[in-house]
Amino acid sequence: MKNAIALIIISFIVTGCATLDGNKDKKESIYTKYINDKNLEPQKKITSFHFSGWRSLDNEHLILSTSFNKPYLIDLAGYCNDLRFTQSIVVHNSGSTLHAKFDSISVLGGHMNAGHSIRCRIDSIYRITKKQANELSGLKSKKKTEES
Numbered sequence: 565m566k567n568a569i570a571l572i573i574i575s576f577i578v579t580g581c582a583t584l585d586g587n588k589d590k591k592e593s594i595y596t597k598y599i600n601d602k603n604l605e606p607q608k609k610i611t612s613f614h615f616s617g618w619r620s621l622d623n624e625h626l627i628l629s630t631s632f633n634k635p636y637l638i639d640l641a642g643y644c645n646d647l648r649f650t651q652s653i654v655v656h657n658s659g660s661t662l663h664a665k666f667d668s669i670s671v672l673g674g675h676m677n678a679g680h681s682i683r684c685r686i687d688s689i690y691r692i693t694k695k696q697a698n699e700l701s702g703l704k705s706k707k708k709t710e711e712s
Contacts, residue, residue, distance in 0.1 A: 594703050595625045599637070604690040606664065610636060613662040615655045619697070621704050623647045626669070627697050628655070628662075635697040637690040638669075644684035646671045656683060664689045 598604075614631035621627065624640045626647065640647075647653075652672040655662065668683040692700070 595621060595637075595639070595700070598700060598703060599639075599690060602696065604637070604692065606688040607636075607691055608664055608689075610662040610689060612660055613657060614660065615657075618653060619701060620648050620650070621700060625700075626653075627692070627700060633694075635692050635694060637692050637696075637700060638686055639688040639690070640669070641665075641685040641687040644669070644671060645682060647684070654681065662686070662689065 610630070612630075615628065616631045616633065617629040619627040623643050623645065624647075626638050626640075628636050628638055630636070650671045650673060654670045654672060655667070656670065657663070657667040664686050666686075668685045670681040670683050672681065
């Protein structure tokens with residue numbers, strides 16, 4: 565009897581995890597499709613990086629701007645809680661270089677963080693134009709309209 569209950573619980577957990585992965589793919593698809601359609605090439609790093617500003621796209625993508633007003637599309641390694649809603653982020657980088665797969669961002673003041681700063685690792689960095697940054701922000705607006 566105990567084995568049957570344990571098996572049922574494990575099957576619920578596995579099913580729940582599979583469902584979460586499916587939702588993640590749907591959320592990423594609009595930005596992943598954009599990256600593929602525009603043939604954006606990932607960069608390993610941004611040299612002479614001086615953080616100037618940012619725009620959230622969703623909880624896994626954002627646009628960072630440098631002091632030279634150059635935008636970069638950032639793809640995070642996973643879900644970054646409250647990124648869509650926060651007013652502030654911190655960029656954790658190595659000196660004046662921002663590295664994909666190594667550096668991270670933290671969301672400040674998120675309701676789920678309870679005063680803790682959770683680091684969200686940067687998976688990919690894409691150099692984009694100002695026009696592309698505006699197009700990506702437009703996709704965010706279009707996505708919100710479709711969800712309504």
